[in-house]
Amino acid sequence: MLTVVALIFIVALLSPWIYKLFKEKSGWVLALLPFGSFLYLASWLPHIAAGNVVQQSTTWVSMALFEVNLAFYLDGLSLMFGMIITGIGTFIVLYGSGYLAGDAYLPRFYCAILLFMGSMLGVVLADNLISIFVFWELTSFTSFILIGFTHEQENSRKAALQALLVTGIGGLALVAGLVLMGFASGHWEVSALLNEGDIVRNHPYYLAILILVLAGAFTKSAQFPFSFWLPGAMAAPTPVSAYLHSATMVKAGVYLLARLNPVLGSTEIWLILVGGFGLLTLLVSAWLSLSFTDMKQILAYSTVMALGTMIMLIGLGTEMAMKALAVYILSHAMYKGALFMVAGAVDHEAGTRDVLKLGGLRTLMPISFAAAALAAISMAGIPPLYGFIAKELVYEAALEAPLWPVLVITLAVIANIAIVAASAIVVIRPFLGAKVETPKKAHEAPLSMWIGPLSLAVLSVLFGVLPFLIDTSLMVPVASSVYGVPMDFYLSLWHGINLPLILSLVTLAGGILVYRIWDGLRESAPMKVYQTGFAMGPIRGYNGLVNGLLGLAGWQTRTIQNGLMSNYLVTILITLLVAVGYTFLTRSGIVWNPGFENMLIQEWALSIAIITALGIMLAFGHSRLTMVIGAGVVGFALALIYLMHGAADLAMTQVLVETLTVILVVLVLIHVPKLKELRSTTSKIRDGVIAVAAGALMTLLILAVTAAPFDAFISEFYAEASYPLAHGRNIVNVILVDFRALDTMGEVVVVAIAGLAVYALIKMKRFGSPPDTNTGGRTSSGAASKQGGS
Amino acid sequence: MDTILPIIAGAIFATGIYLLLRRSLILTIIGIILISNSVNLALFSLGRISTENPPLIKAGSLEPLAPFANPLPQALILTAIVIGFGLLAFALALAYRSYRELGTVDQDELLEDAEDTSAAIVPRNDFKNGGGA
């Protein structure tokens, strides 16, 4: 499995060259990759159906606290998700090659979509909590690139940012939750956690873990009130929205909760939070879908509704709910993928996705029509399609809800009525009725664009009519792994006349009725208020939050970063003095045992020279030459001190550097005019106090440290090893080039970078600012204006 | 010499800090030179000062003849001196460049000039009204 995921990433990175090699055929070539992965995963079907799981592991990061393994875990749930990701992914790559044909960024699309596919596959196959999170973040990141694909448009950029921020913040919560869970249970592998649910559920961190994980899952899976990013992300090109929203990105949250259900689920708080949010989301978004006329927006909200349904089913946690979940996820991925791709094809061929501006496309685009019709029938839950079985199971699960079953089933029916109407809208309006003049002359989409939707629609029929094809082989393992206990069931279209069937008929009738009054309903005042409140409200809240944060950041930056260097310096220095001084005084205390008696005459002379030089520098601060000479005197005096205490190398280096320093400073001084010190006496006193305090602290620190006993272990090791091990008799040099060569290397690199930086600073052309505005007046020399044009 | 070196290091440090806080960037840079020197001297003292014999091994023997000066701080300081020089060169070039761009080497005036040209912090358009369907 590692090979598959790694291969997808590698091919993704190579895709620009593959594109160069195969040009417009590259879509078909690249589609082989997800198709091959699909076949690989499918080959495990018999193994998984027999009730086995597959585990593969490679150690990635090993730390004292925990290990991060690139471990993969394949059971029913991850297998189904993996097959959806790669199966629909195959169609999406093909579809993208047609939809974006001629687009200059097509290679970028291939690269990003494959990266995304690899990340998504990683999420569902990974076994380790940390690697799940890493892949999870990769999906956020790659979906940012995909949603913002048409980055020239501000709208796309905003939508991409919105999705990134919402899912990114959720991701932060998720990682906290996962880490807490790992520490609480002591297990970092999901496969191990699955058997340790009791430990996690009874742990004092349980509530925190639950809320953090839910925050991650709800933001990713667009649960109300975080649902707004998903319809916003429709700004992406259709192949992207079709993939992200039918099969992958938004299902990541569903997957995670389904995966963790045996660990975190079946508690009361789980039922209330997960079930409650799911129910709220499905109800709110189902009706929101009716307030739009853009096919993609309608589908987007119906997707949110579907996600709500899945989350609700996970929340319910009963055996029936798990059965329903398994079937619903698959049926939704098939019909929603098909519908999104058809919507994009309509947009591509007719020039608009607004259902009010479309009509009668059935003769012009017959294949797309067939695919859309079948998919929409499945979405509406009409037999004999797979969607019907899914909806029947959802109703049965709702009727068996452990809490308030009547409320749950009522809300579910009300929501599904809206979805029936939405299904009707997206297929009847564009394809049936009288022909409408469209912005582009419509004709059937190319093969690459209809093969996907048609295949998915046909599969919906096939699985609906012959559900036994996949029930024991896939649905049973899926439901079992979510439920945590093996189960056994068979699916069929006909259950006899029972309550769910009657409810289905009610739903259908209600849906048809709503469809008939849709035009009026859409324009009605309550619908407008509803749309404003539930669709725009969260967006406004989000905007307020983001703008508020930016305002706060701006205010804080203006306050702290006021741009006056002396303020920064004073702040830093005072912080340093207080922090070091406090620690020093409390931990060590002042040590003062002066010992001047052994000093030689030349030492006295040097000390006096240094102090005198410093005094002259302070007294004649206005003369820059004095400064340079003063600094030079100090430097050379230090060289002599080094020499007197057995540091010949140091002394030589110091002398040479001091010489070069003087040359450099003088070279710059030639160009730069003199500046009078203009600071007020108050600030001079302030600076003086800081300086004296800093100097005193320095002295006291050294005295205190040198009074402590000295451990010469390392130095002695170097001295003893220098010749026998490193064949050098100058220990200092041996340390530099052998024992501590890595440090030296870092230091030399710094010096090299400094050299390049100086070169760039001096040789670089002027910045954009106008050349002559700043050079007049206050400068005495003409140097600045002379340099102006360089 | 045990006591005088810490005092000298402190004195150089204090002078350096005082110069660092002057308005002229040139004085600031000279302050930086003094601070580096002072810290090097401090490091030297912390390695203990005992003898004038450098840490060299005489030809024919395997180990240096005790007593010898501590080689470790010497190695540290040697690179520190060179790096300090690199920093100095960079700071000088920066001061020179900012003078050429802004016509001043006055710390306080840099602020005004920077505000004139570009440094104002404005949020990018994309982040304002962080998105919208």
Added chain:
Amino acid sequence: MMKSLILHTATRLMIGVLVLFSLFLFFRGHDEPGGGFIGGLVGAGAFTLYAIAFGTEATRKVLRIHPITLISVGLLSLVVSGLIPMFVAEPFLTGKWLFIEWGAIDTKLSTPLLFDIGVYLCVVGFIVTVIFSLEEEG
């Protein structure tokens, strides 16, 4: 560039001596005071002196190599000296030695020597870059 006869004459005489001296300091560095840093500083000092006396144009001609190339070659030597031991499965920057006996004088070639060459070149390149940049502004 300074127009002083004494400086010009002295520099012409000195440059060769200084460069030789810097190489001398460099090569004895492993056993006596000296080494890449010190040798490099002396070498850079030689070219700085030349640049002050005759200007950067003339110095570039004497140096022949662009100072940034010196930095690059220096960094390359550092990395190569680190990579060599990895070919014999030892950690990065492990010192490897090769003793060649010529009879009278023995030569020792080693990765620390290559490393020190890198230090030398970087130091020379760095200082000459800085000096040239600033000088050419005059």
